[in-house]
Amino acid sequence: MPIADEDLIVITPTAIKRSESTFLPEVFMGLGTTFKHMLGSVARGKRNKAMEYPEERREDIPVEEGGLYKPNYRGVHRLNRDEDGRVKCVACFMCQTACPAHCIHIEGAASPWDDREKYPIKFDLDELRCIYCGMCEEACPVDAIELTPIYDIVGLTRQEMIFDKEKLLAVYDKTIEAKPM
Amino acid sequence: MLPQFIVSVITILVVIHVILLSCSYLIFLERKVAAWTQDRIGPNRTNFSFGLLPFKGKHFGLGQALADGIKLFFKEDYTPPQVDRVLFILAPIIVVIPALLSWAVIPWGGYYLFDQAFTVPAWLPLLGGVVVSPTIVNVTAAPINIGVVYILAIGSTAVYGVVVGGYASNNKYSFLGGLRATAQMLSYEIPMALCVLVVILTSHGALGADQFVHQQANGVWNIFYQPLLAIIFFACVLAECNRAPFDLAEAEQELVGGYHTEYSSMKWALFFLGEYIHMITGAGFFTLLFLGGWDLPIIQEPLIGGLGLVLLKFIVFASKILVLLFVMMWIRWTLPRFRFDQLMRLAWRALIPLALLILLASGFLVFKQHAKWFSPWLYTAVNIGAIVLAAVIGPFLPQGPPMNRKVGLAGSRFSPVV
Known part of the structure; x- marks a missing residue:
């Protein structure tokens, strides 16, 4: 035209x-x-x-001066635990369905506990494939998957960057102070 | 002869090492200046440990220069299959040799006085036992009395390396770079030589490099007498060593490196080294002609003295060169590159006419220098007059044909036809 x-x-x-x-x-x-x-x-x-990166970080300076706003930053994922320390996920596949990058792979099984039917025996999340859109967090009905403000994750192989259930739970243990559930 | 020989050898040994080492640190400085102009910090992390030695801390990133050098040594030295092999290997050598030669006549430290006769220690081969009588010698590698002509002559041969490298690479980018370098060198040699000519004329026909220095040490630096000429000369020096804004021969963005596109490892590093040594020589030449060489203003230092004085003069000379090198980098990160027609127009329509005008007027003043009204400050007036004249009559001069204008293609919305 x-x-x-x-x-x-x-x-x-x-x-x-x-x-x-x-x-x-x-x-x-x-x-x-x-x-x-x-x-x-x-x-x-x-x-x-x-800024001199590893020593000076954006999260250390105020947001008004170009700092990083931690509460809604979307970094590496974590799988939350409930009060008893069990994985909170109920293997409903909502996050896997919502994920636009198809980076979540869940295998559910019958739960050994009474309060839920299923739980994930396998929860793999490809951090290299993920686009950090936060849709999984939005989709989760039980607030089991969350994105943390951690962005400096490294690995030597691609395999290493596929985070399994234990690793995602470990991220939760590390970030529980930084981002309370 | 012998004392001069000894001093020359010592000067060569000292200066060549100072220059080669300072080249790697000039690259470091260049990166720092680039960072500062762009509101960054620049290299500041590499220390001297290189992952092997037990050094801690950052050392202001000073290890970066040496690390760059080590990296260049260990890179693959690749020779593409289609190149003209002999010329391809020869080109970096042709670049570096003139660069290493041309500072030979620069009087780094004034004069050194052997105030007592002495005997050369007997253990030295060839010279052992020779008695040296008291004498005064030049602290320079080659004290010849046509110094400036020598620098001009050797400096302009550096372009051969660029042209040969561009030709031998068998690559269109490289070839274009070589062609551009040729045309640029041809054009900018002329105003440069004219500037030198004016300075020779106003310095009572001096040709030896040291003569310029003591004339300025006894009087006023030439830059105050010839400000415009100094600017023209500086522009020519920039063009001569292919520095921005005249770096059309390498032009990373358009020619992907120009004449050194096909070079890698130390061959490439030699081109780089040649460029930086050229900058040092160019800055030294400028210092010699316009900034009074080793002369410190205000202090009236003695002309002849011992080692301390020579060192002081050397340091003064070197710091003037350093300031000029900083200015070159500063200009590089300020001004955009010229288009090729702009480059040619600047030389042929601005620098050469202005230099000729100053040459004519200065020649007249030199002719009348015994007249009562004569004062060297009239040279300054001539320079300022030339700027004013250029600004006033410039727009009325016939314009060249329109170049690189937007051409209305039939059918486009800029088309005059439609």
């Missing part, structure tokens, strides 16, 4: 000034600008937003 004439905005660049056409004053002004930036960077002033 052609663009209508009234939608076109015609911008005519302002005519080049005589002082600009000789380059020199403009060159010196440009040098001044970069020098200001240099001074600001050397002094680590407020212009310099670069």
